[in-house]
Amino acid sequence: MSVIAPSFDMANILTELSSFLGALSLGCWVVLLIPQLLENYKNQSGESISDLFLIIWLIGDFFNVLGSIYGNVSSTVLVLSFYYIVSDSTLLMQIYYYRWKAARRIASREHEPLLQSRSLEEGLHAPIGKQQIWWDRLSTRQQFGVMGCVVIVSTIVGNLIISSASSDKSDDDLNAWPFTAGCISSVLYFCARIPQIIKNHKAKSTEGLSIIFFVLASVGNTSYAFSILVFPASDYLNYTYANLPWILGAFSTIFLDIYIFYQFIKYRNHY
Template sequence: MTFDNAFWSSISGYLSIGCWLIVFTPQLWENYTRKSGDGLSMTFLVIWLLGDVFNLVGVVMQDLLFTMLLLAVWYTLADIGLIWQVLYYQNTRSERKRSEDSRETDPLLPRNILDEPTRRKRNQIIPIATLVISTIALIGSLVYYGFTHMDSDDSSHADKDKTQFQIIPQIMGWTSAALYIASRVPQIVKNYKDQSTEGLSLAMFFCAVMGNVFFTLSIFLRSVDPTYLLINLSWIIGSCGTLVFDFTVSLRIFN
């Protein structure tokens, strides 16, 4: 029995999916056990989610590998879940602190404590707006994908050579790549300022590294045709570029 490049590309793609399926589980568990998500930079999470949204839209519009679509959908869903968890613990801690402060007499309450709920709500406007927009984009992309594939012939679609360069999907892909690379910077800056990586899961970043490796490998195993690689270049750079930053964060956690 012989296996062609498409087979190994699919295997690599599904290995990448496997890594990404569990990538957020260690961090979600870390947050749960600590009852806090303060180890994560909210800016990092928001930019990461935006990168995943642009990635999803680009994959759908460019009609790339099905495994890439599955990954893009899961990225977005997992990001949404992680941000909601961090916001939940922020609100829970704020409510608990306000409850404790309310036991004191009003004249003794510092002004900054009185303003804390207002400041926290203001800081949550961007994350919540991003979650809403991302959810709409996720649903819209899936509806668009289903609609465009509903009446397509399965055999012709399976044999379709995805080498048609399209401007808008490429813009989405390159925007996603830029956001992916930029997203790690706030987390690295936060770790440096705090001089601590407490609250971060090493397993999450390790799975992210392996997920990106298998993801990139699935593209190269599929084809090394220059046009095909050019179409996928933004996704390749997005994955490879984040590897450097993920290694940086992982090494700091490990040390």
């Protein structure tokens, strides 16, 4: 009696794995800013976030869109690139809104003689007052659980998006414009972390920063890089070279995120 060994199509398995990792990355990026938006709303302040961090990140998003346009990607992927710009702009506008609100509060106090000196001492970056929201009542573990569920749903949706865009995917074509835009955006994404690290170091604090924000960024970058690396391209070397800016950009930012995690641990007893 002969036993027929099951046959495995390794290329198909790697393709499915690449799609899953890409969907996981997409799921993380779609909900990435929600924890920080909630943290800022709770504190009625965005002073913990470096605005230079977000501005550089936003410029990187614009080059990412340019790369998507010249790369002839599907309309769905292009819409997602614009979504990243909108979400980052929302966080940046939230920060400037709270600064404007704080400036108005200080300006009104300057007309009150008894509070004038105190107002000047508090300065522009004074917090407005914390807001109690349902997110704040959750423990850190529960917050991770909630965001984990949201990421799972986003991953499922992301898998559908990637599947619909797979027919437009070219595994070994190198186009100069997307490659150049990818290089620029990767450098910008890497450099964006540096102002935040410096800000944390000067303040000796990470208070007001959402650690979930950086966890999602790390998971998103890691899964994205490996989704590229495991894809069974027909010309793997040329394919890898064409995607090298995104691979290096993803892995390099992970190292800076690890340093930010170190700052969370180092400064956790400072507030």
